[in-house]
Amino acid sequence: MILKAEDLGYSSDVCGYVKNDIGLVANDMTGPFGKMAKPDLLVCTYSGCNTYIKWFEALAAHFNCPLYMFDVPFSRGPETHAADIRYMMSELKELIVLCEKITGKKYDEDKLKDILRRSREAEDLWVDILHSAKRTPSPFDAFFEAVFFMAPIYVLRGSQECVDYYRAAKAEIDARVVSGTCPIPEEKFRVVMEGPPPWPHFRTFWELFKTWGVVCVGSSYSKVGGIWDFGFRHDPERPLESLAEYSLECYTNYNLARRVEMLNRYMKEYNADALVIHSVKSCRAFSMGQADMREVFIHDLQVPTLFIESDLADPRYFSKAQLKNRIDAFFESLEHQRIVAGKTA
Amino acid sequence: MRTQPVMKFEERIAWCKEQLEDPTFPTLREFKGRNGTRAPIVGNFPVWAPQEIAHAAGALPVTIAGGGSSVEIDHADSRVQSFVCSISRSTLELGLRGYLDPIDAMVFTSICDVARNLGGVFKRNFPKIQTFYLHCPQNVSSPAAVDYFATELRRFRRAMEDFIGDGITDAAIARSVGVFNEHRTALADLYALRREHPEKISATESYLLLRASQLMPREEHTAILRSTFAELEARPTRRRDKIRVLIEGSFCEQPPWELIEAIEDAGCYIVDDDFLLGPRWYDTPVKLGEDPIRSMAEAYVKYSVTSSIRHYGDRPRADHFAHKLKENRVDGVIFCAAKFCEPALYDYVLLKDVADQAGIPHLSFEFEEKMGVFETLRTQVETFVESILLFAD
Amino acid sequence: MISDETGKIIGRAHVATKIDLGGAAEKAVAEACRNAGIERSALAYVAATGYGRFQVEFRDLQITEMTCHAYGAHTVFPKTRSVLDIGAQNSRAMGVEANGRVRKFRMNDKCAAGAGRFMERVAKALEVELDQIGALSLKATDPTPISSICAVLAESEVINQVTEGKKVEDIICGAHYSITDRIIALLRQVGGEEEITLTGGVTKNMGMVKTLEDRLGKKVNVGPDAEFMGAIGAALLGLRRLQRVNAAAA
Amino acid sequence: MYVAGVDVGSTATKAIILDENQRIVGRGLTHTGANVIKAAERAFAQARADAKSDDYEIGFIVGTGYGRYKVPFGNTQITEIGCHGKGAHYLFPETRTILDIGGQDTKAIKISAQGEVSDFCMNDKCAAGTGRFLEASASVIGLTLDEIGDVSMRSSHPLRITNMCTVFVESEILSHLARGKKVEDVLRGVNNAIAGRSVALMRRVGLDDEITFTGGVSRNKGMVTAIEERLERRVNVSPDSQFIGAIGAALFAWERTQKKVGAS
Numbered sequence A: 001m002i003l004k005a006e007d008l009g010y011s012s013d014v015c016g017y018v019k020n021d022i023g024l025v026a027n028d029m030t031g032p033f034g035k036m037a038k039p040d041l042l043v044c045t046y047s048g049c050n051t052y053i054k055w056f057e058a059l060a061a062h063f064n065c066p067l068y069m070f071d072v073p074f075s076r077g078p079e080t081h082a083a084d085i086r087y088m089m090s091e092l093k094e095l096i097v098l099c100e101k102i103t104g105k106k107y108d109e110d111k112l113k114d115i116l117r118r119s120r121e122a123e124d125l126w127v128d129i130l131h132s133a134k135r136t137p138s139p140f141d142a143f144f145e146a147v148f149f150m151a152p153i154y155v156l157r158g159s160q161e162c163v164d165y166y167r168a169a170k171a172e173i174d175a176r177v178v179s180g181t182c183p184i185p186e187e188k189f190r191v192v193m194e195g196p197p198p199w200p201h202f203r204t205f206w207e208l209f210k211t212w213g214v215v216c217v218g219s220s221y222s223k224v225g226g227i228w229d230f231g232f233r234h235d236p237e238r239p240l241e242s243l244a245e246y247s248l249e250c251y252t253n254y255n256l257a258r259r260v261e262m263l264n265r266y267m268k269e270y271n272a273d274a275l276v277i278h279s280v281k282s283c284r285a286f287s288m289g290q291a292d293m294r295e296v297f298i299h300d301l302q303v304p305t306l307f308i309e310s311d312l313a314d315p316r317y318f319s320k321a322q323l324k325n326r327i328d329a330f331f332e333s334l335e336h337q338r339i340v341a342g343k344t345a
Numbered sequence B: 001m002r003t004q005p006v007m008k009f010e011e012r013i014a015w016c017k018e019q020l021e022d023p024t025f026p027t028l029r030e031f032k033g034r035n036g037t038r039a040p041i042v043g044n045f046p047v048w049a050p051q052e053i054a055h056a057a058g059a060l061p062v063t064i065a066g067g068g069s070s071v072e073i074d075h076a077d078s079r080v081q082s083f084v085c086s087i088s089r090s091t092l093e094l095g096l097r098g099y100l101d102p103i104d105a106m107v108f109t110s111i112c113d114v115a116r117n118l119g120g121v122f123k124r125n126f127p128k129i130q131t132f133y134l135h136c137p138q139n140v141s142s143p144a145a146v147d148y149f150a151t152e153l154r155r156f157r158r159a160m161e162d163f164i165g166d167g168i169t170d171a172a173i174a175r176s177v178g179v180f181n182e183h184r185t186a187l188a189d190l191y192a193l194r195r196e197h198p199e200k201i202s203a204t205e206s207y208l209l210l211r212a213s214q215l216m217p218r219e220e221h222t223a224i225l226r227s228t229f230a231e232l233e234a235r236p237t238r239r240r241d242k243i244r245v246l247i248e249g250s251f252c253e254q255p256p257w258e259l260i261e262a263i264e265d266a267g268c269y270i271v272d273d274d275f276l277l278g279p280r281w282y283d284t285p286v287k288l289g290e291d292p293i294r295s296m297a298e299a300y301v302k303y304s305v306t307s308s309i310r311h312y313g314d315r316p317r318a319d320h321f322a323h324k325l326k327e328n329r330v331d332g333v334i335f336c337a338a339k340f341c342e343p344a345l346y347d348y349v350l351l352k353d354v355a356d357q358a359g360i361p362h363l364s365f366e367f368e369e370k371m372g373v374f375e376t377l378r379t380q381v382e383t384f385v386e387s388i389l390l391f392a393d
Numbered sequence C: 001m002i003s004d005e006t007g008k009i010i011g012r013a014h015v016a017t018k019i020d021l022g023g024a025a026e027k028a029v030a031e032a033c034r035n036a037g038i039e040r041s042a043l044a045y046v047a048a049t050g051y052g053r054f055q056v057e058f059r060d061l062q063i064t065e066m067t068c069h070a071y072g073a074h075t076v077f078p079k080t081r082s083v084l085d086i087g088a089q090n091s092r093a094m095g096v097e098a099n100g101r102v103r104k105f106r107m108n109d110k111c112a113a114g115a116g117r118f119m120e121r122v123a124k125a126l127e128v129e130l131d132q133i134g135a136l137s138l139k140a141t142d143p144t145p146i147s148s149i150c151a152v153l154a155e156s157e158v159i160n161q162v163t164e165g166k167k168v169e170d171i172i173c174g175a176h177y178s179i180t181d182r183i184i185a186l187l188r189q190v191g192g193e194e195e196i197t198l199t200g201g202v203t204k205n206m207g208m209v210k211t212l213e214d215r216l217g218k219k220v221n222v223g224p225d226a227e228f229m230g231a232i233g234a235a236l237l238g239l240r241r242l243q244r245v246n247a248a249a250a
Numbered sequence D: 001m002y003v004a005g006v007d008v009g010s011t012a013t014k015a016i017i018l019d020e021n022q023r024i025v026g027r028g029l030t031h032t033g034a035n036v037i038k039a040a041e042r043a044f045a046q047a048r049a050d051a052k053s054d055d056y057e058i059g060f061i062v063g064t065g066y067g068r069y070k071v072p073f074g075n076t077q078i079t080e081i082g083c084h085g086k087g088a089h090y091l092f093p094e095t096r097t098i099l100d101i102g103g104q105d106t107k108a109i110k111i112s113a114q115g116e117v118s119d120f121c122m123n124d125k126c127a128a129g130t131g132r133f134l135e136a137s138a139s140v141i142g143l144t145l146d147e148i149g150d151v152s153m154r155s156s157h158p159l160r161i162t163n164m165c166t167v168f169v170e171s172e173i174l175s176h177l178a179r180g181k182k183v184e185d186v187l188r189g190v191n192n193a194i195a196g197r198s199v200a201l202m203r204r205v206g207l208d209d210e211i212t213f214t215g216g217v218s219r220n221k222g223m224v225t226a227i228e229e230r231l232e233r234r235v236n237v238s239p240d241s242q243f244i245g246a247i248g249a250a251l252f253a254w255e256r257t258q259k260k261v262g263a264s
């Protein structure tokens, strides 16, 4: 798919995730999961990634269909600007009109409230699952497992299936706690993971950490589609407003200071030993500034931090030997420090 | 600056080149030395910073567009990875080396993922520079966009007011908009001259003039441009056997001037480009209404130039580009994007189709600030020119 | 390459380029004259191409190697619509029109992977002579692709494969596939659909030609003079230009 | 009882034998070449011969370097990052920052006062700016690795080399030479370019007072000077600089025999 997109003229340096999609579209909409339908309206809500804009512009040109650019202002600080919310709410209202026109159906606010109520329920359950990683050993890998667990809340949020799914998932985690089964049988290191996974080499990547007994207790990637674990919930009583708030509160829409703060909070609350920054070439929304983040953690906050690079979509940028070298060196020295500390203690 | 003697055109160009190649910002240091804390210097990362408001506050608004080839990236690599555009890395490098010390504030806008996060990096690394981030709305077809941007601009105005400890009146802003408009008109005249008489002023010269404008008071630069026109008219020149080309893709990060020279040497007249230099950000000068802030917001939302760093809603970028090709009567298009600049690289795909449909040949390559060898590039342009000239029968 | 007034090639020479580019050109021209059996003074027009074209002091015109390779390939194989020129450092793909004009081209200017040097390095790492890699590669039964995109780092990967007990021919063939994939990507960007001609030093490597044909699923043209294609193009474009200049003067 | 460290690098394989007092008694150095296992054996045999330790028992062997898993006779393996840290700390106890430039990668390592790695950064995507880069430059110019250091020191007007790609730099060098530039100025330019990148890498882990330069490239005097100029201070270079990884590995081996650190 990526190659297909590069044939069309996309540079090898632009986001591989987007190229995957564009390649799929150019491939007559046929991907590994079958054929997708041609859209009547494209809605682009790009929380924190300008690349999305370019992506949807390309799609709109390809399908020759209308594109609604749902603009989400970048989050600049912990306080929310009233103007941001106002702007997004008027956008939502325009979008409602547009949808009414295309579908010929009336907007039904009660239905939306129902959806949000179910969203909320699923969100509560999801947060419980995330919080379970506070236990030692952790019954849940908040990165390698979370990236799969998180899917329904992004694509099926508001449906009953979604609620049921999280109920089942929660039950599974609870069972794990009771039986003491953990994703990493012998938990040696607890880390917080920043950055998306290298999808094409997901297994290999996980193995590199598993061999060192590493469990991820927190991750930022599982928050790209919404951050609920600090209390935000969709509110059926303020439907549009909470949708607007939700859009602001996505991880990639956070500025660097907020991202650092959030990761640091995870470090402390989840009792982690180290931070792993996985910097992917494709995604500047994530990676631009990660090196600076590394400076903050290592030098200012004195958190052992491992910085590794590969890509989230393009398999060509994944080099197992190099990653292994870095990961080994990092945990080797952590282990060594532990032993030395243990001796002097 | 004010103390500068009157220069002849060639001297002026040489002076501009000197400014460009000195990453320590001599003009800004001089300004600071002369004005001290009385007039702050407000820098911005390229494009869409409300320079007029800073101007109205009595500040010197300047655009900081990277360090060019004269600064080695040495410190900035520890803050920013190697796979982002050079402008963001070298701008940071300038700061880490202390070259940005004369600057009091720095404005970043939402032009791309990189610029946005660079704002965050600046904020942390340079506590002495006040970093300001402005969200430029992308949903320009929404009626709420102008209101929203006006609110953002007012936020900026308040920040500037805090800075100078005094209010900024609407009248002052309107006056500043006027000053910038004059500069815009002069720039438009310069481009018109290049389009009609490319032999009178080379694109390299025009580029150097514009680059220098980013670091000096508008009023002065307008005057320089005006006095230049007369000189250029009088230049004895002969039109050479070259093709007319348009450069597209370097709106934010600017190519080294040697690159432009290499393109010209290889047999091209560059009749237009999309460099967003100086305040060339709108199609026409800002149309002043009753509320100057609102007028600025409208200019951005309704008639800013089409460039890759913004969404254009129902005024698609492709149509605009097709028009530009026709208007400039070009023989070829050179897509010249900064390496790793995603907005440019994405748009290339759309725009090259437009050129294909118009039957206009095109060439594309990527550049970096630090490029030192232009041979490969020249070869490519030569081949391109040959393919148009040698077979023109 | 020396051409007579009808466009027939009558003389040729091949000299290895060292640091002194101008001197090498001088030598090559002298030898080509000898080969053609003509006096040096009989040369009416010299068109220089290639990397050192500006160093050829006695040139009348310089033309880039892309224009020349394309034109050369066009003269030898008139139906060619795409030309691939794979040299030591640069790979270029050109789309050619019916009159030999370069319509579009692409080159690998960022990184040397995907050019001839990659094979030189692989050969060196395997301690095999360069002129044997073609024949060896044809014997491959289980080619292993090289994942490293760097011409230099590919060496260590090759070494790794050797220790894992992979056969030399399979590794070479795998390396060919890696380059081929990069080159085909270039080719596709210029729309490499119809007849394809391969030029440049890599044509001497039969293994490379074969993998290219495998991946493309069709034959590619490789002329006997593939290495001289640039010079042929230059000679003929020079002739064209000379005729035009003369016509204008008459 | 003796212990050994074998550093199987991408370019060169090094072996070190220490006696029970941590003194170096044997060294081996060989080109890694196509067969990693053979290279490890060769280097080890050389070191044994050098130490005249044929009748001694080698108590523990640690493999390091990118081919560390291929040391068939090794007892365990440790990454070269840990080993360079250890080795540099042993030779220069005050060192906190280490720069290692090998054949294919460049690393900056930060160590604690105890010699443990506390941070590291490496540049290993691409052979740009590594020993390989220098080898390529030397070979286009037609000099040997041993010569380039001295030649570059004669330069008075270093050129600016902009291409960091090991392959493309060759043509850049050729074009400079074709324009009549001096060999020493070109080489100095190459050194400066690498120094620039290396210093940037070191800044990421933080530059402390005492810096040690290790790896094969530190044998090149021209590079040492270029880095010192860039940093405006002196750096430690040991005559055994290329062996530091192997020394570190041997020290780890020694610790294991002393049971200072539990087996992993």
Ligand SMILES: Nc1ncnc2c1ncn2[C@@H]1O[C@H](COP(=O)(O)OP(=O)(O)O)[C@@H](O)[C@H]1O
Pocket: C086, C087, C088, C089, C090, C115, C116, C117, C118, C119, C120, C130, C131, C132, C133, C134, C200, C201, C202, C203, C204, C205, C206
């Ligand atoms: N005898 C040979 N067998 C196989 N490959 C060869 C042989 N001779 C040259 N090559 C390939 O051709 C490349 C050189 O091509 P050439 O077109 O002469 O380069 P350039 O024009 O860029 O100097 C080498 O890198 C090598 O891969």
Ligand SMILES: Nc1ncnc2c1ncn2[C@@H]1O[C@H](COP(=O)(O)OP(=O)(O)O)[C@@H](O)[C@H]1O
Pocket: D008, D009, D010, D011, D012, D013, D065, D101, D102, D103, D104, D105, D130, D131, D132, D134, D135, D145, D146, D149, D214, D215, D216, D217, D218, D219, D220, D242
């Ligand atoms: N005598 C020498 N003078 C200068 N440089 C040398 C010398 N010997 C080796 N080198 C450099 O050292 C590099 C190999 O360094 P080394 O640390 O052994 O690499 P690795 O561990 O990656 O195999 C070579 O690429 C070369 O540039």
Ligand code: SF4
Pocket: A015, A016, A017, A018, A049, A050, A051, A052, A252, A282, A283, A284, A285, A286, A312
């Ligand atoms: S968020 Fe990252 S991965 Fe997603 S589209 Fe944007 S740049 Fe690509």
Ligand code: SF4
Pocket: B085, B086, B087, B088, B111, B112, B113, B114, B115, B252, B253, B309, B338, B340, B341, B342, B343, B344
């Ligand atoms: S050059 Fe491109 S990627 Fe870089 S800051 Fe500018 S717009 Fe963004």
Ligand code: SF4
Pocket: C110, C111, C112, C113, C149, C150, C151, C152, C153, D125, D126, D127, D128, D164, D165, D166, D167, D168
């Ligand atoms: S990856 Fe290798 S071939 Fe490519 S630029 Fe780097 S050194 Fe050169």
